Structures are given as structure tokens and as C-alpha cells.
Amino acid sequence: MKSKKIKAFLSMSLLSATTIAVVACGQTAKTQEKKDEFATKKENAQSLLNQIQGDKTNLTKQLAQARTATELDVVITKIQQLLQQQNPLAVLKQQAKDELDTLRDKKDYQNQINSAITKEALENIIAQIKEDYKNQSPLTGDEKITSDNQFRALIDKVTEGNEFSLAQINGFRNADRSQTTAKYVLENQGEYGIKVKPGFTGKFKAQLTNINYINNNEQDSQAQGAIDIFVTFTNPTTNTNISKNYRITGLKKETNNFITPSTPSGDKVLEYIKMNQEQRYQNDNTGYVEARKRFLGSDWKSFRDGAFKNVTDEEIQKFNAKAKEVGVSDYDSSVYKGFSTPVYKNDGSVDGLVINQGSNGTIPSWADTFGKTDVNKYQGLARLLTNEKYIDIAKQSFSININNYLISPDKAVQNKVKELLKNTEGVELKKFIEHIKDSKTKSELLNTLEKTTDVSVLAELKNRTYETLVKENGENAAGDFYVKYNQDYKNQKIAAVNASDLSQDVKTRTINLIQKNNNQFELLANSYGSFDNISGTMWIMDYELSNDNSYPTKFYFGTNLHVADAIKPGLFSSYSVTRLRKEAEPLLKKLKLVGLNNFNDKEKLFQNFALNPNSISRAFDARDFLKSKPADFLAAKQKQLYNDAEEFADFAVLEIDFSKVTDIANASNNSASASQDLAKLVTNDYKDWPENKKVKFLSNSYLKDYQKIDYPLASALNGIDQLFILGYPAANSGQWRDYFLDQYIDADQIAVEKYYKTIWTNADAEFYDTQFTNSDLNDKNSSVYQKLNRGNFLSYNLGYRSFAYKPGITDAFIAVPVLTNKNTTNPLDNLYQSDDNKKYINFGLEYLPRWYSPGGGASGSSVRNQDNKLVGIYHFSNTTARTGLIAAFRSEGYDYRGLFGNYNLPQYDLIYGGGKDQKNSYRQAMQTLASKSNQATKTYLFPNGFTEQQIPNDFKFTDIVNKQK
Known part of the structure; x- marks a missing residue:
């Protein structure tokens, strides 16, 4: 798994997010529906594997051993990544064809795509198609009705993992789904998005609108390794939207942090109802505290930095007798629940309470x-x-x-901050690229950097640099380079803010904004006049x-x-x-x-x-x-x-x-x-x-x-x-x-x-x-x-x-x-x-x-x-x-x-x-x-x-x- 320190947000272009098709060419939908879905997916993966040049022994073995949809998805992702590295033109051609599917007037684009032999030519074609699509008026009347009916029929059958997938498209962690917990996904939603599989990008657009714990319950999601995602699909010819939610399974299950409440069975419930409140408390508290002990350990005297280590059995007995009389939890129950609990002086008198220094976890009743x-x-x-x-x-x-206002209501101050936050990452990006050992790749990337200030190109350069550094040095070392690159950029901005003539409170707010920014430097550059909403x-x-x-x-x-x-x-x-x-x-x-x-x-x-x-x-x-x-x-x-x-x-x-x-x-x-x-x-x-x-x-x-x-x-x-x-x-x-x-x-x-x-x-x-x-x-x-x-x-x-x-x-x-x-x-x-x-x-x-x-x-x-x-x-x-x-x-x-x-x-x-x-x-x-x-x-x-x-x-x-x- 990628080191936890790599939580940096990398803004990647759609180009790098596009994947090779997994649907076998020429196979009709009717025939495909009759076949076993898993077997079909495996056949498609084998077709992709056949396109790989060189040694593919490990991938062949992993594909043969895949027994679940999650395991198969992991192998397919590895195959797709290798194909992209070996044949980037094929990736671009597939993207161009998918983009072309959204146009009604296709002009001569298909011939241009087929004859293109350079990366630059294909990128230009894709840009032209996107511009035509942007200017294309939506369908109306009967044409719109027909198109939307077809669109709805398609979306009814669309499933995650086949026509689209939840993917980590904005980060470097890229761990297998089986190694990622529900909590990680929820806490890092900005890293995730929807990848529409090639062959379908012309049929619908898809946007991830939300991720939730199942039942809005972290405990359930962590234990079951599942989350709910919400996706909005758009008909590219009419702009009609359909929203659906999907249950994503196969995440890493994690139950160590939770204790599960148990509901008594029939006769026990009747007994419980007949109890008074003190008896009910004793009944519930015993099981609750035992569960806390299993989770936290039995040595409660070491809790809260050892604050309870000198508490004697006699002091506990006195406390428990009075606690019962007063109507509060006994001593060890209080400690295990995270309640404020007294400690004592040498003479046995109360020294004072020791509070829990963080919030307490708890479960439903x-x-x-x-x-x-x-x-x-x-x-x-x-x-x-x-x-x-x-x-x-x-x-x-x-x-x-x-x-x-995040920074200031004063327009003059905003303009000063705007100038200070202007996206100037080219200097630090050059240093990042300089870490590459391969001189040819380094030279190519540096030449591109010199000719552009385009944000999407800079994002692509960052992505390619990181991928190259991973190949040359391994993921952890590449991550270290990337973290340093981002921190150096932030330090540069912070130094400029500190050297400015802004007031100290504006400096403090601006620096906080820089420090909290998730490496989205273009977003940072445009935040000088932003608001927060509570x-x-x-x-x-x-x-x-x-x-x-x-x-x-x-x-x-x-x-x-x-x-x-x-x-x-x-x-x-x-x-x-x-x-x-x-x-x-x-x-x-x-x-x-x-x-x-x-x-x-x-x-x-x-x-x-x-x-x-x-x-x-x-x-x-x-x-x-x-x-x-x-x-x-x-x-x-x-x-x-x-x-x-x-x-x-x-x-x-x-x-x-x-x-x-x-x-x-x-x-x-x-x-x-x-x-x-x-x-x-x-x-x-x-x-x-x-x-x-x-x-x-x-x-x-x-x-x-x-x-x-x-x-x-x-x-x-x-x-x-x-x-x-x-x-x-x-x-x-x-x-x-x-x-x-x-x-x-x-x-x-x-x-x-x-x-x-x-x-x-x-x-x-x-x-x-x-x-x-x-x-x-x-x-x-x-x-x-x-x-x-x-x-x-x-x-x-x-x-x-x-x-x-x-x-x-x-x-x-x-x-x-x-x-x-x-x-x-x-x-x-x-x-x-x-x-x-x-x-x-x-x-x-x-x-x-x-x-x-x-x-x-x-x-x-x-x-x-x-x-x-x-x-x-x-x-x-x-x-x-x-x-x-x-x-x-x-x-x-x-x-x-x-x-x-x-x-x-x-x-x-x-x-x-x-x-x-x-x-x-x-x-x-x-x-x-x-x-x-x-x-x-x-x-x-x-x-x-x-x-x-x-x-x-x-x-x-x-x-x-x-x-x-």
C-alpha cells in the first residue's frame, strides 16, 4: 500500500484517466447478456492481455487465479496501465473515438484519427472534437424523446465495474480496492471520481456526486467493506440527467475499532422490560464494559498517560460504594467509557478529576x-x-x-493576495522533473514545460514525471520527491506572503489557506476573493x-x-x-x-x-x-x-x-x-x-x-x-x-x-x-x-x-x-x-x-x-x-x-x-x-x-x- 504520507492531490487530465476498452469488439449486447458476466469479463481481460508485448507471465498467472470480481478488477487495472505505457497512441485513439461518439456531425474526424501518427496530432483532434461538442445544440422534439428513451434504457443496465468504475483518479496512493478501507475513501473523497469505460464515453457522461457510509454508519461500512456511491449520468446529445446510487463492495474490512451491540432474545427482553432502571443499567453496562475491555485492553491503569497507576484497590472500593449511592458508573466502567475519573493524593483525598483528552467512541443502544x-x-x-x-x-x-470572506473584503487587499497566489509552479515543477534519470524523458518534459503555462498540460507533466520516477526509484521514493515538490511550492508562496506588506491577520489567513490547500495550485490561485459558508x-x-x-x-x-x-x-x-x-x-x-x-x-x-x-x-x-x-x-x-x-x-x-x-x-x-x-x-x-x-x-x-x-x-x-x-x-x-x-x-x-x-x-x-x-x-x-x-x-x-x-x-x-x-x-x-x-x-x-x-x-x-x-x-x-x-x-x-x-x-x-x-x-x-x-x-x-x-x-x-x- 502506498505510504500514508502520500495524500497529495494531483489534478490529472482526462487523457491520463482514459482506459483501454474491456468489451470485446463485435460482440452484440444480446449475446453478451446470455453469457456469464464474470466469464465474459475474464475473456475481455485476456483479449487485453494478448495485446501486451514482452513478458506477461505474472499477469497471466494473476488472471488465471482471479476468483472474484474484485480480484479480476485489480488484474484488469494492471493490464490497462501496462498497455497505456506501451502504446500511449492507442489510448489517445480510443479516447478520440469515444469523444467522436458524442458528435452528430462527425465531419472527417474518423479518417483523421485513423491516420494520426503522433501524440500531438491526436491531442489536437480531441480538442477540436470537444470544441465542436461544446457548440453542438441539444436535440429537441421527437429526436430528443428517442435519444432519451435509449439513454434511459442504457442507464437502467449500467453497472459499476462494467460500463464505468469508481476510481482513484486524483491521487498517487492507487491502492487496490481490497486494501482500501471505507473510512479512507470517505475521508479522501476528493481523490475519487468516475471512469467511464472506453466504448461508453460517447453514450453517457458520468459524475460522482457523493460517497456515503452504508446506512450512514461508519461501523457498518468498515465491517462490511462497503460504501454507497451516487452517480449522475448525462445524455451527451440532450443534456438529460439521471441519478443512481450503487453499493460498492470488496473494500478492506476493518472491525477492530468497533464493538457491536447485541439485542437480547425473547425471554431476556421480557425480563429486561420488568427491570427497574438500576437493574437495566447493570444488565447493559456489564456487556458494554466487557466489550470495551476487549477493544482497549485490560490494563486500564495505563490509560490517560498512566494517570491511574497509583490508584489503590481500597480507593476504588470506596468510590464504587459511593458511586452506587450517588447513581453514577463505578470506577473501571468510568475509565473504560472515557468518563472523567478522580485520582487521589497520598492521604486518600481526591486530588481532582482526569478528563479524557479526546472524544469518546460509543455505539447505539x-x-x-x-x-x-x-x-x-x-x-x-x-x-x-x-x-x-x-x-x-x-x-x-x-x-x-x-x-x-476567506481573506478580506477589501478589493485592494484581494488583488495583492491574487498576485501572491498566482500559479507559478513552473519553477518547482522543473526541479521535480530534474529528478528523472532518463535523459531523453527528462529533456522531453523540460522542453514541454518551457513552452506552456496551460494548467492541464502542467497537470499532465506532473503525472508523467511521477510515473517515470516510480519506474526509476519505486513508489515511496517517488512519493518523497512529490511531497517535497508540493511543500517547496507552498514554502515559496508562504515566504512571499511573509515578505509582503499585508497586515498580519491577512498574512495569517492567507498562509492558512496555502497550508490547507490539497496541492490544487490553480484552485489556490483563484481563492483570493472566495467565501466560506456555514x-x-x-x-x-x-x-x-x-x-x-x-x-x-x-x-x-x-x-x-x-x-x-x-x-x-x-x-x-x-x-x-x-x-x-x-x-x-x-x-x-x-x-x-x-x-x-x-x-x-x-x-x-x-x-x-x-x-x-x-x-x-x-x-x-x-x-x-x-x-x-x-x-x-x-x-x-x-x-x-x-x-x-x-x-x-x-x-x-x-x-x-x-x-x-x-x-x-x-x-x-x-x-x-x-x-x-x-x-x-x-x-x-x-x-x-x-x-x-x-x-x-x-x-x-x-x-x-x-x-x-x-x-x-x-x-x-x-x-x-x-x-x-x-x-x-x-x-x-x-x-x-x-x-x-x-x-x-x-x-x-x-x-x-x-x-x-x-x-x-x-x-x-x-x-x-x-x-x-x-x-x-x-x-x-x-x-x-x-x-x-x-x-x-x-x-x-x-x-x-x-x-x-x-x-x-x-x-x-x-x-x-x-x-x-x-x-x-x-x-x-x-x-x-x-x-x-x-x-x-x-x-x-x-x-x-x-x-x-x-x-x-x-x-x-x-x-x-x-x-x-x-x-x-x-x-x-x-x-x-x-x-x-x-x-x-x-x-x-x-x-x-x-x-x-x-x-x-x-x-x-x-x-x-x-x-x-x-x-x-x-x-x-x-x-x-x-x-x-x-x-x-x-x-x-x-x-x-x-x-x-x-x-x-x-x-x-x-x-x-x-x-x-
Whole structure:
């Protein structure tokens, strides 16, 4: 396998990606279909092998021994590569013929191709054909219908490995498929593309649009050695598109990194249902920890750099006795789960906690999908709003898209950076070519380099140089040369930036851009004026009250801190918000992706509004909101390392002042000149909604009142609370996609899914394809009606649950203080870095949702119960575990009775404040803002102002949970 350090991206021309035909000439499709597909493919491979000159003993042996399609593909690839080396003209002639198939007026090109005897002549012919194709008008009328019918019939039969293949066309690794894991492919998608086999390039074009883990589950893909790819085929004569997905198998299987949950069988399930929560925990935890031990090893005292090596058996016994009393995991379970765990001083007192310095891996709970069949679908429900509560939430929740300049908004600065980033790789490429030993090849490549600045020619020169160096020195040495070539080019650019008169912050951003560039230097050269785009979900939380009861122009929206941080001062360019129309009635109708037309409506169901960047600002964020800091509770070994880190809950409040919006564009091309009318339009007239549909907050956390959310696995709900979550993830983020889209029914949406959001809820996935009867929809006593009108509950996931006997409840500082795992040598790199350049540790009370783990864009989803009382805000997904994290708005605190030294779950309320451990809240932030001019002095949530006396009685703290009497 190619050395892992060679992950460089090489932009190769289509010429070098073209392969020799594997379909035997003259064989009819009808005859071919009757033959065994594998045998036919092997015969075709033998025909190719016969064309090779010289010794082909090894290839002949490998072909004879090939027993699977994957093994055969490996041999065919080797044969094709050797043929290309021996007869590059044949490759070019085949490409020219394939390109000619796309032309209706073929002129005299066929004779020109047949008579061409030089590489240059064939390249010119190909270029002319491509130019003619570009100018060729698409077919229309009956000709178009006939062509598209033939095209559809062909695409119906097209299979990966025959007419086209997934190939690593943009890199040097080029490992056999059987030696490449699903994870590698997903993490290096830029290296992969579609190779259309010669003989078919004139019949269809093909573009790789996405690669996904099967079932959106890394564990399944790694274990099965399989991925799903999504391909868009284009009819070259009509430009008609068809999108299809394919299951790619034969990748290297890798299961060492995973532990698999097991579902108990019949009688065991009945026993489990009869257990109380403590018994269920003990039952589940035993198997979970044993699996972790098999994976991580039994010597847990060596974990976390040996932090636990001096912990004694007596200390563990004392901890375990108190842990059972307090309701948390015992000592070795805590260590194996990656939970923060105490270590001790010589006198036996707690020195402090040792946190896990990266994120924890975890698996789904079998109990979350008990009784379900396709369990991997239970990450939520796409584009189907199953009841009026979800519809109401959609009408007051927004997808927000934020754009920032990568370098600078200043055109003069952009022009300076443009000059500095100009593609000048010719100098370094010359040095790269100089490594070639063969003087003839070296001279030819250097001569070509002197005569061209064409990007595609430079790419071909890089490719040929690398291939020559591989022949002369081997793959690893050639890779070293290539890495040096790329790094030297980057160093040259970095030196030029440092020597320029640009400001230091612009230099830093430009250098970061250079360092992150994946050796695509032409792309780098054109990035001087580029933007980045961040999206998330936000929802109406509060609004200013006017003295005359007129419609407010200041609204306050809840979202995540990491979404608010996307607004970068000095670089912020624009933003837009999208939400469901007030008039929309989409109950139980499958919606299209957000922004596409639905049901032939004249107007789209979703409206988008582009707003002035100066109209949005941050009113509050939950950074450093406590009187303490995390290092106060850490053991001496980590206290110094994390001394400057503060705590955060991933929550922020954004103010939009519609009086500052001077122009607006929305999906229906309407405009509103008056600020109040504009605010009313964008917010769906929220001020005048019924009180029971407006946002309120939960006054007692579910940690305190767990019985209200304790979901019975197999009995009546008996009025327990339900949770409703809705967000706007990207329909295709590259790592995650809306897997409910059907490759045939939704082909038009799949073709554009990368550019749109989907709408996602925590409702039951089985409803997506359910055909409902009138009784289901109207009989309130029917089980289907009741299921449709409910929300969901908390997850039984063990890996994130710190409160052992309360499924779905966790203390972030104990279970998930760190949310990422960047595999760097500095553990501080794994902490969240906010826009103030400070590091933050995840802190506070959190909930784990059942059936909600969508991709990027859903960050900021509100979580509320059936009474429209907000519980928390969603901020983190683990699609493998089929759950995520919800930052709770309120925590009464929890007394661990000395188990963790001086650490207890803090008492706070992010909205109202008043907790004994907190120093800031939304109320307090608004109180500070109110002292400034033109700021709200009273709001819907605080109609009498923001002083501490205005905290409602229901939200005044009385005591902490589990306090020792």
C-alpha cells in the first residue's frame, strides 16, 4: 500500500484517466447478456492481455487465479496501465473515438484519427472534437424523446465495474480496492471520481456526486467493506440527467475499532422490560464494559498517560460504594467509557478529576430501536411533518446561512493576495522533473514545460514525471520527491506572503489557506476573493415589546455558539434565513428539499430572505458563564495544562434588528419597505400567535423530574413528556446525506442535493413510506393517530450517559468534556476554540435524544416538549450511535457528595439566571444591553425589564438535586 504520507492531490487530465476498452469488439449486447458476466469479463481481460508485448507471465498467472470480481478488477487495472505505457497512441485513439461518439456531425474526424501518427496530432483532434461538442445544440422534439428513451434504457443496465468504475483518479496512493478501507475513501473523497469505460464515453457522461457510509454508519461500512456511491449520468446529445446510487463492495474490512451491540432474545427482553432502571443499567453496562475491555485492553491503569497507576484497590472500593449511592458508573466502567475519573493524593483525598483528552467512541443502544427492523434508519425522519406541533416549530425555526470572506473584503487587499497566489509552479515543477534519470524523458518534459503555462498540460507533466520516477526509484521514493515538490511550492508562496506588506491577520489567513490547500495550485490561485459558508438552525426565542403594541422590529433567535461564531468580524459578508411559510399546510406530505417547489405550487413552501449583514448581532452566549473554571476540578497533572480553558454550553442568542434592513430579496420576489411589515413577514407574524404556541421554558429539569420523561419500553405512556426536535441539515454534506431520497423517484433532487437543505425531525422513520387510512388520520383512539401526534423520548445510549439510572441524562464535564478528536500531539487542539481565540470545555447538564442524529446544518435545533416548553438546544451528532447531545437550558445542580472531590454539577439557568454557580445568563446580558441607546428595555420573556427581581417564581432555585441532608 502506498505510504500514508502520500495524500497529495494531483489534478490529472482526462487523457491520463482514459482506459483501454474491456468489451470485446463485435460482440452484440444480446449475446453478451446470455453469457456469464464474470466469464465474459475474464475473456475481455485476456483479449487485453494478448495485446501486451514482452513478458506477461505474472499477469497471466494473476488472471488465471482471479476468483472474484474484485480480484479480476485489480488484474484488469494492471493490464490497462501496462498497455497505456506501451502504446500511449492507442489510448489517445480510443479516447478520440469515444469523444467522436458524442458528435452528430462527425465531419472527417474518423479518417483523421485513423491516420494520426503522433501524440500531438491526436491531442489536437480531441480538442477540436470537444470544441465542436461544446457548440453542438441539444436535440429537441421527437429526436430528443428517442435519444432519451435509449439513454434511459442504457442507464437502467449500467453497472459499476462494467460500463464505468469508481476510481482513484486524483491521487498517487492507487491502492487496490481490497486494501482500501471505507473510512479512507470517505475521508479522501476528493481523490475519487468516475471512469467511464472506453466504448461508453460517447453514450453517457458520468459524475460522482457523493460517497456515503452504508446506512450512514461508519461501523457498518468498515465491517462490511462497503460504501454507497451516487452517480449522475448525462445524455451527451440532450443534456438529460439521471441519478443512481450503487453499493460498492470488496473494500478492506476493518472491525477492530468497533464493538457491536447485541439485542437480547425473547425471554431476556421480557425480563429486561420488568427491570427497574438500576437493574437495566447493570444488565447493559456489564456487556458494554466487557466489550470495551476487549477493544482497549485490560490494563486500564495505563490509560490517560498512566494517570491511574497509583490508584489503590481500597480507593476504588470506596468510590464504587459511593458511586452506587450517588447513581453514577463505578470506577473501571468510568475509565473504560472515557468518563472523567478522580485520582487521589497520598492521604486518600481526591486530588481532582482526569478528563479524557479526546472524544469518546460509543455505539447505539439496542433498546432505542427495540421492535424495529431497519434500525439504521432511526436517526430521524426527513421531509415529512407528522403533526401540527412539528409544523408550528418549522414555521418559527430557520435555516441560517452565513458567508465570510476567506481573506478580506477589501478589493485592494484581494488583488495583492491574487498576485501572491498566482500559479507559478513552473519553477518547482522543473526541479521535480530534474529528478528523472532518463535523459531523453527528462529533456522531453523540460522542453514541454518551457513552452506552456496551460494548467492541464502542467497537470499532465506532473503525472508523467511521477510515473517515470516510480519506474526509476519505486513508489515511496517517488512519493518523497512529490511531497517535497508540493511543500517547496507552498514554502515559496508562504515566504512571499511573509515578505509582503499585508497586515498580519491577512498574512495569517492567507498562509492558512496555502497550508490547507490539497496541492490544487490553480484552485489556490483563484481563492483570493472566495467565501466560506456555514449553516445552522435557529428559532424565535424572544422579541422586544413596544410601548404602543406595534409589531416589534427586534427579534432574538436561539442557536448554537458555534453557529454564532461563524459570523466573523471584519470578514462577515452576508447572511440569509429560510423558513416554512405561514400559509403552508404540509401535514403528512413528503416535502422536497428546502427551497425546491412542492406539489406544483406557484410559490415555494419555504421562503428565503437575504438580510443586511449589519442587522444581526450577538446578544448572549454561554461562554465562561460560571463562577468557577474547569481547571478548579482537575487533578494536578491536568490542572496546569487546562488552566486557561473556560467552560461553555453550546448556546447563543442572535438579535436581528429589522429596522436596519434596507433591502430584501425573498423566494417570492416580494419586498417590504416598512421595518415592521418586514419583521412580520420574516417571522411569520409570530407576535400575534396564540400564547400556547409561543416559546416557554421548562422550569424543572428532567434531572430533577426524571419521572416525567422516563419512557416505558413496552407499556402505556401514561402522560409522560415527549420531545419535539426539528432542524435543517444539509441534504448532502459529503459525510452525511438525506438517505430517505430514492434514487429513482427523487433523482431530480439527488442531482442537486449538495446545494440544498433538508428538513429533519425526531419522528418515527417508519412513517416515511406508510400509507395512512382515514381512521389513522381521524380516529383519536387509533394507535397510528396517537403515534403520529407524539414526539419522541430520551435515548438509552450508555457511552454518553453519566447518570447511570437515568437514561438520556448526562453531565457533560463527566461524560463528554471534549467533543472532537483531532489526533494531534497537543490535547488543547481538541477543545472548542471560539471567535475570541480562547479554548473551551463542554460543561453542564445535557440530554441524549432518541432517533435524532442528523448531519451538519441541524446544529441549533430547538428541543421542546408537548407544552412547547424549551428543554435545550441540539449541538452534536454521533450518527454511529444514532444519538447526539442537547445542552440543557437549566440545571438545578447535582450533589455528588464528594465522589469527584469539589466538583458537583453546577446550578444555573441560561435564560433566567439566578443559579448559585453562574455569573451570566440571557437575562443578565439583556440587562447590560438595555443600558445602551436604542436597545430593548423589555421583551416578551421579560415584560417588566431584566433585573433579578423579574425572574419568575417558577424559575427561582430552591435547592440542588441529591443534596445530602
